[in-house]
Amino acid sequence: MKKKLNILLVLLLAVAISAxxxxxxxxxxxxxxxxxxxxxxxxxxxxxxxxxxLKRLGYYTGSVDGIYGSKTKKAVTTFQRDxxxxxxxxxxxxxxxxxxxxxxxxxxxxxxxxxxxxxxxAEARGESYEGQVAVGAVIxxxxxxxxxxxxxxxxxxxxxxxSCVYDSNWYQPVADSAKRAAQDALNGWDPTGGAVYYxxxxxxxxxxxxxxxxxxxxxxxxxxx
Numbered sequence: 001m002k003k004k005l006n007i008l009l010v011l012l013l014a015v016a017i018s019a020x021x022x023x024x025x026x027x028x029x030x031x032x033x034x035x036x037x038x039x040x041x042x043x044x045x046x047x048x049x050x051x052x053x054l055k056r057l058g059y060y061t062g063s064v065d066g067i068y069g070s071k072t073k074k075a076v077t078t079f080q081r082d083x084x085x086x087x088x089x090x091x092x093x094x095x096x097x098x099x100x101x102x103x104x105x106x107x108x109x110x111x112x113x114x115x116x117x118x119x120x121x122a123e124a125r126g127e128s129y130e131g132q133v134a135v136g137a138v139i140x141x142x143x144x145x146x147x148x149x150x151x152x153x154x155x156x157x158x159x160x161x162x163s164c165v166y167d168s169n170w171y172q173p174v175a176d177s178a179k180r181a182a183q184d185a186l187n188g189w190d191p192t193g194g195a196v197y198y199x200x201x202x203x204x205x206x207x208x209x210x211x212x213x214x215x216x217x218x219x220x221x222x223x224x225x
Contacts, residue, residue: 038091042068046101050091053099054079057176083180084129100183112152113182114174116140119156120185121178122164124221131219132178134192136185138223141196148196192216195223 038046047066054060060075073089081087083098091099100113116136124132142148142155149155156162164170192198198221199209212224 037093038068040068040070040073040089046091047072049101050076050096050099053101057179082177097187098180098184100187108152108186113186115156116152116185117174117179117182118170119162119164120181121174122169122172123162124178124181125169125172125175127219127221129177129181130191131221132181133184133189134195134218134221134223135198136182137190137192138195138198140185141190141192141194145196191218192223195225197225198223 038044038050043066045066047068048064050068051060051062051064051066051072054072054075055064057079059079060072062069062071062075076091076095077087077089079099080089080095085095085098116139119139120132120136124135127135139152139155143150143152149158157165193215195215197209197212199206200220201210201222202220209224214222214224216223
């Protein structure tokens, strides 16, 4: 069966190239690329990375052996379902992005990722997953903004910036969802549309923050610029 599929691919490519149909060629090539993604039966270093992250997040309890077996597939499927992704057990580009295994999250240390997850867990406890990612995005938007410190720790520990740093929530265990949300924010997901502030109108009496332009509302938080 596989041999027949390979022959069919060669024929399709030959037709596409001879007819100058680049669009057909791209479609065929794209499908061939999908078959090469980490999935049941795959082996190698990428599978080890996937297993390592899933193990750290509590989804995988097997050995980090680089073999994409039934336990790895089950762990990936559960992770995908929890993140609202298509739960097919295949680690494609989007799933790798959510796992923090894409190139876009490079440049941040484990300490920075853990700190971001910690503040998300404390600040967005009880919020939806999107709301948790949004809090992480605000922190990263501040890092990139000239009016704020240029490091994650600098933003989080800036005097008066985040009240959770000074209350009991700061010492609670970091939620697994907050760890995933930190990775998603670092990978570029910004549900806020560029906000650098947020507040819960039911919990703040600060008049200044209410003068900021609200760009979106997610759960109990108003996100603004």
